[in-house]
Amino acid sequence: MKYIVYIFSLVWLTCLFASCSSKHAHFISDSTYRARVEQDFQQKQVVMSKGNLFAIFDTDLTxxxxxxxxxxxAYMPLADITDYSGGFHLMNVQAAHRASEEMPWGRMVSEELFRHFVLPVRVNNEPLDSARVVFYEELKPRVQHLSMRNAILEVNHWCHEKAVYQPSDARTSSPLATVRTAYGRCGEESTFLVAALRSVGIPARQVYTPRWAHTDDNHxxxxxxxxxxxxxxxxxxxxPVLNLGWFNAPASRGMLMHTKVFGRYEGPEEVMSVTPNYTEINVIDNYAPTAQATVTVTDEAGQPVSGALVEFKLYNYAEFYTVARKQTDASGQASLTAGKGDMxxxxxxxxxxxxxxxxFGKQDALTVKLDxxxxxxxxxxxxxxxxxxxANLPAVTLEQRAENDRRMAAEDSIRNAYVATMMTPEAAHAWASSQKGLNEAEQQRVADFLVASRGNHAVIKAFVxxxxxxxxxxxxxxxxxxxSAKDLRDARLPILKDHLLHTxxxxxxxxxxxxxxxxxxxxELTAYKSFFQQVIDEQTAEDYLYHPQKLVDWCRENIALNDTLNSQRxxxxxxxxxxxxxxDTYSRDIFFVAVARSLGIPAWIDEVTGAVCYLDLANHPNLKNGKLYHVDFNMGATQTVSPSGSLVAKFQPTKFxxxxxxxxxxxxxxxxxxxxxxxxxxxxGASWNTLLRTPLQMPAGYYVMVSGTxxxxxxxxxHMSGLNVEADKTVNTxxxxxxSKDQIQVIGNFNSESLFTPIADGVVADDPISVLTACGRGYFVVGVLGVGQEPTNHALKDIAKLNKDLEKWGRKMVLLFPDAEKYGKFRPQDFPGLPSTIVYGIDSHGIAAQIIENMKLKxxxxxxxxxxxxxxxxxxxVSQGYTIGLGEQLMQTVKGL
Structure with a gap:
């Protein structure tokens, strides 16, 4: 009995000691770094002194x-402090600590890695949610007995059960919203995976190439x-293995890959910039041969200019897009490491x-004169x-590939079973038709909304x-x-109700x-209308309605602008x-529009210029839509419409x-x-014909036009040109x-007698036919698809965009699937508008292998x-892998034949 009591006492004392030790353990053991964090935190408290935003620190914390x-x-962007409670952040601290204690690799992860790549909830610009807690419960039993590398692979398999690639708008969904939707664009998928890895204590970071160098788009x-x-x-x-993805080859042609590391990071990578929120590091050396170059900025007299902004720009989407920003030092210099190409x-x-x-790679120094x-x-x-x-691809055995394919098929089944619970067009129309009070057109729209809402359909039904x-x-x-379409997939019921009832x-x-x-x-959508109608008294609200300039003045006088503390906007x-x-300025603009709409003033942010606009209806009742004003928060007088001029451009059609x-x-x-x-x-829909064939009205100012082939x-x-658009004048350019005279040329050979097995009306034929038989004499297109893979999805959507041009050309396009199983996973409804000239088939006789060998593809x-x-x-x-604008490249080649 005494022995049992002794053992119990020993265990209790051990637990008490561990508890006390944990209670008094430092999160940051480096006293110098800890002091810097404390200093940054205290400065943040001083700057953000209103709103009782730091109340969590008045509670009992270890x-x-x-x-x-x-x-x-200390390093959160403004929104994470103002829009999420201290209890929310504490929950995530405790969850991260639990993972580090319970997962077998917790002791292997250094304090620095944990601090910057495990603890932070934020990955990109997504809304924050409780994904860390939810994911941990599901992932822990799947990975706790694996090695760290196998755990990473396993987490990615779990993510594939939940979501696949689908393009969408620029707003990033939260990880839980991505799961609910069952798909996301690459930025959302990578945010999701990073959140999942961090939930089980594995350091992870999102890597971006801001823009590709050899083709449009980013990843x-x-x-x-x-x-x-x-x-x-x-x-x-x-x-099957790490360091392998469809983007190995494109990444080897990349010029910049970067990641934003939360807080002040002192790791080994090249630092591109340091902000109050994050340290941006350059990881291009992990993917491509690189070179460093130093830029010297001088004035017109040739003297070095310190503190100049140096922007490194890649041509992409017909603009020179800034992929890195630097400030020149006292000697007027700034350096960057990049892939060996042109910027x-x-x-x-x-x-x-x-x-x-x-x-880069040819020049290690460049002088730019501010002339x-x-x-x-x-x-x-x-x-x-x-x-x-x-590109250098890691080796994968046939057995590894087969097992990975088997697992992916099983994961597709799991995800598809969940997707099957979403509203079909038939079920959605049946529900909408049963709702009394909707006319026929409204019923069809509601049915469309329900289908588009994916896993959020219950919210849309409840709202209707x-x-x-x-x-x-x-x-x-x-x-x-x-x-937006994405709002249908993640909007919450109280928010929709708020805007319905308080507009x-x-x-x-x-x-x-x-x-x-x-x-x-x-x-992120919020119920702001009822909020402002409660906190702004009726007299002030009426005053703002009849004198919107007073709301502008209030914003200018009462909202302290601080863009530096919200570096990611x-x-x-x-x-x-x-x-x-x-x-920050962006949030101030959104705030003004929100308050204006809450008070009955139509307002918006112009998508083209970024200007804040409102309509004054109260003082201009004789105008059908009121009078339009552009807000200038720096002005104390009545707002005016910005002066505008016009631009028109001549264009001589080319062969392409x-x-x-x-x-x-x-x-x-x-x-x-x-x-x-x-x-x-x-x-x-923007093109020369819709924008510049006739005079385009635009704010007066100085513009740079960039065009590229x-x-x-x-x-x-x-081709680049600088243009002055003057007020009330039309500029002709x-x-x-x-x-390129030699753009189109014979670059290889393909046997048109090659065989494939055709598919007609969804049925795979018994006997093969030749490409020549299917297409007849002349030119044709042959494509072999990777079903469900992002590069193929991009290619098919690009082809669909130019379906009329391809149909007008009249030649056949043979699209082949590697095998019947892959064809079974193809969903043509995901790619509406594909040309009617397509012939589908199975690559039963090695056409892909022939092309790859003959064209010496790597x-x-x-x-x-x-x-x-x-x-x-x-x-x-010829094109292999990831190619943005494939349809246009095909047509450009066709027109050159």
Whole structure:
């Protein structure tokens, strides 16, 4: 008995000692670093003194919890402090600590790695949620007995059970919203995977190439740490081994890959910039051959200029997009390590600017003179050359590949079983038709909303039912039609109710888009209308309604602007801005629009220029839609409409292009104080014909037009010009698309007698036919698809965009699946608008292998593969893997034949 009591006492004392030890353990053992964090935290408290935002620190916390929270609060963006409670952040600190204690690799992860790559909840610009706690419970039993590297692979398999790739808008869904939707774009998938890895204590970070150098678009993936080394993997795209993904080859042509590390990070990687929220590091050396170059910025007299902004820009989507920003040092210099290709270096200071092409690997030094200023006209041509491909793929055995394929098929089944619980068009229409109070057109719209809402359909149904009870079914349909497609998938019921019940009914064309609509920009939706109607008294509200300038004045006088503490421009909620009386510029603009809409003033942020706009209806009742004003928060007088002029451009159709597309062939950027800002016209329909064939009205100012012709090699023939648009005047210019005389050439051979097994009406035929038989004499396209893979999805969507042109060409396009099993996973409804000239089939006789061998392609397993060839066995175009704008490249080649 005494022995039992002794043992119990020993255990109790051990637990008590461990508890006390844990209670008094430091989160940051390095006293110097800890002191710096404390200093940054205290400065944050002083700056954000309103709103009782640090109340969590007045509660009973262990030393570990207090220091961990101080670290998080010291470097959080503004929104994470104003919009999430201290209890939420404490919950995540405790969950991260639990994972480090319970997972077998917890002791292997250094304090620095844990601090920067495990503890932080935020990955990118997503809304924060309780994913860490939810994911841990599901993942722990799956990974706790694995090695660290195998655990990373296993977590990615789990993610593939939950979500696959699907493009969407720029707003990033939270990890739990991605699970509920069952798909996401690459930025959402990688955010999801990082959150999942961190939930089980594995250091992880999201890696971005801001833009590819050899093709349009960008990409995001994940790096995870195991056993002393960082590895990369494609999120929700499990492979048998690490350091393998469909993007190995494109990444080897990349010029910059970066990641934003939470807080002050002192790791071994090249630091690109340090902000109050994060340290941006360059990880391009993990993927491609690199070179360093030093830029010296001088004034017109040749003297070094310190403190100049140096922007390193890649040609992508027909603009020179900034992928890195540096400030020159006392000697006027700034350096960058990048892949061995061409960038444009744009330097500016105090309204003066200059630019030069920089070829990394060929030039280790470049001088840029600030010899231009806003308003200086110019015109020049640039030839841009991207890096060459140099990918090295890790070895994968046939057994590993077969097992990975088996697992992915099983995971597809698990995910598809969940997707099957979502609303089908038939079920959605049946439900909508049963709702009394909706007319036929409204029923169809509701059915469409239910299908589009994916895993959020219960919320949409509840909202429509509630609105019908209130006698506002039609208005609810208008509201759902105003929000984004992604909002349908993750909006919450109380928010939708708030905007339905607390929006004024105003007779104005913009009453739905600029008043009823909860969505303003890329912020997380909140119930802000009832909030502001409660906190702003009736007299003040009426005063603002009849004198909107007073609301502008209130914002200017009462909201402290602090862009430095919100480096990622993560939008604060309007309520958070009100409580903190602080915001970054972007959040201040959203706040103004939210308050205006809450008080019955139609307001919005212009998608092209970024200007804050409102309609004054109260003082202009005789105008159908009131009077439009552009807000200038720096003005004390009545707002005015910005002066505007017009721009028109002549274009001479080329052999390849008859209507250049915005973002594909040309863009316009406004230059203010030597810095470029892209004008964001509608990407779905903007072209020379719709924008510049007739005079385009635009704010007066100085603009830079960029146009480019992408070559099959990935290079670009660029034309740039500087234009002055003066008030009340029309500027005439030319849209120049440079051409290459030798762009199209015979580059290989393909046997047109090659066989495949055709598919007709969804049935695989018994006997094969030749490509020649299927297509007849002349040119044709053959493509071999990687079903469900992001590069193939991109390719098919790009082809669908140009279906009319491809059908007008009239030649056949043979699209092959590697086998019947892969064909079974193909969902043609995911790619509406594919040309009617397509012939589907199974690659039963090795066409993919033939193309890869004959064209000397480097990667035998990388799909999709496309060729344009003719029945004389001549190949004039080939593409393998990830290629943005494939349809356009095909048509460009076709028009050149």
């Amino acid at each position: 030393l570990y919890e207090r220091e961990a929270l101080e670290f998080l609060y 995001a993936w994940v790096e995870a740490w195991a056993d002393g080394k960082w590895y990369f993997l494609g999120a929700c795209e499990p492979e 444009l270096v744009w330097a500016s200071k105090n309204g003066r600017f200059g630019f030069q092409k920089l070829s 231009r200023r806003d308003g200086d006209p110019f015109e020049l041509d640039l030839d841009i050359v991207p890096p060459v491909e140099s 039912a509630f609105a019908l009870e209130q006698g506002q079914g039609g208005r609810a349909v208008e509201l759902l039609g105003a929000v 004024a009914v105003v007779p104005c064309e913009q009453s739905v888009s600029a008043l009823l609509n909860p969505r303003i920009a890329t912020e 993560i939008p604060m909620s309007p309520e958070g801005v009100w409580n903190a009386r602080m915001a 292009i008859d209507d250049p597309k915005y973002y594909s062939h040309f863009t316009l950027s406004r230059c203010e104080n030597g810095v470029l800002r892209l004008q964001s016209y509608d990407e779905s 992408r070559l099959a090699s990935g290079g670009v023939l660029v 030319a849209l120049t698309m440079r051409e 990667h035998k397993d990388t799909l999709p593969v496309f060729v344009i060839a003719d029945t004389f066995n001549r190949v004039v175009f």
